Amino acid sequence: MTLLSVNLNAVAQLRNRRDLPWPSVVGMAQVVLDAGASGVTVHPRPDERHIRRSDVFDLSALLRDEYPQAEFNIEGYPSEDFIALIELVNPQQVTLVPDDPAQATSDHGWDFHANNNFLTSVVQKLKQPGRRISLFCDPDAGTKGISAAKATGADRVELYTGPYGGCYDDPARAEAELAALADTAAAAHAAGLGLNAGHDLTLENLPAFQAAVKGVDEASIGHGLTADALLMGFPEAVRRYREVLEG
Ligand SMILES: CC(=O)[C@@H](O)[C@H](O)COP(=O)(O)O
Numbered sequence: 216m217t218l219l220s221v222n223l224n225a226v227a228q229l230r231n232r233r234d235l236p237w238p239s240v241v242g243m244a245q246v247v248l249d250a251g252a253s254g255v256t257v258h259p260r261p262d263e264r265h266i267r268r269s270d271v272f273d274l275s276a277l278l279r280d281e282y283p284q285a286e287f288n289i290e291g292y293p294s295e296d297f298i299a300l301i302e303l304v305n306p307q308q309v310t311l312v313p314d315d316p317a318q319a320t321s322d323h324g325w326d327f328h329a330n331n332n333f334l335t336s337v338v339q340k341l342k343q344p345g346r347r348i349s350l351f352c353d354p355d356a357g358t359k360g361i362s363a364a365k366a367t368g369a370d371r372v373e374l375y376t377g378p379y380g381g382c383y384d385d386p387a388r389a390e391a392e393l394a395a396l397a398d399t400a401a402a403a404h405a406a407g408l409g410l411n412a413g414h415d416l417t418l419e420n421l422p423a424f425q426a427a428v429k430g431v432d433e434a435s436i437g438h439g440l441t442a443d444a445l446l447m448g449f450p451e452a453v454r455r456y457r458e459v460l461e462g
């Protein structure tokens with residue numbers, strides 16, 4: 216069974232269009248958690264284009280006080296500021312992503328070989344009892360990439376599913392992307408790493424993903440789920456994504 220963590224970046228981005236507090240990021244977190252999501256994800260970028268630093272503290276208080284079973288997953292590049300934020304907020308999961316501050320969205324995983332010393336020291340710094348560290352991972356990282364990821368001391372990798380999600384109109388390419396993802400997932404399991412997945416997953420592309428890529432512990436989904444929620448509401452969107460993820 217794959218757990219659903221709802222990424223709230225898109226809700227924050229909509230809120231930020233005006234100097235007004237709605238839609239409320241905390242309010243929407245309550246809605247998705249009440250609807251059965253197992254946790255929430257945020258990716259506070261340095262320019263605060265969507266999630267603001269204050270959102271991270273507000274969500275942390277909500278989860279601590281009202282949803283103690285829920286998981287808070289914070290994604291980001293491990294800058295000094297990011298590391299300091301993690302130490303203050305103490306989320307259950309940290310996902311390290313090799314993003315440049317100017318990047319429009321996450322579009323690749325780590326080069327685990329080139330960044331091995333850096334990642335090893337960051338993982339050592341951030342790992343705590345009750346907190347797992349996940350590393351954003353290219354779909355074709357394969358056995359070599361995964362063994363370098365494992366060597367950092369991380370608990371999980373998160374498969375970057377953007378290339379698969381982006382080829383919804385090209386079945387042959389989608390099949391090749393799924394084959395690469397399945398190989399990397401199998402390598403992660405063989406190495407004893409947990410497995411997350413995310414980026415551009417949708418109700419349309421999730422069933423084939425779930426059929427091809429076995430043993431995904433958690434999917435973090437935001438853009439597609441929020442688009443669906445505009446049509447069907449967040450509770451129904453969460454219900455539909457859980458239905459696919461939970462099989
Ligand atoms: C790490 C990752 O996969 C991303 O999906 C990220 O959370 C999305 O970021 P944006 O919402 O800023 O595009």
Ligand SMILES: NCC(=O)COP(=O)(O)O
Nearest residue numbers: 222413414415435437438
């Ligand atoms: N880690 C991926 C994530 O949180 C959500 O990505 P997306 O569904 O907004 O593309």
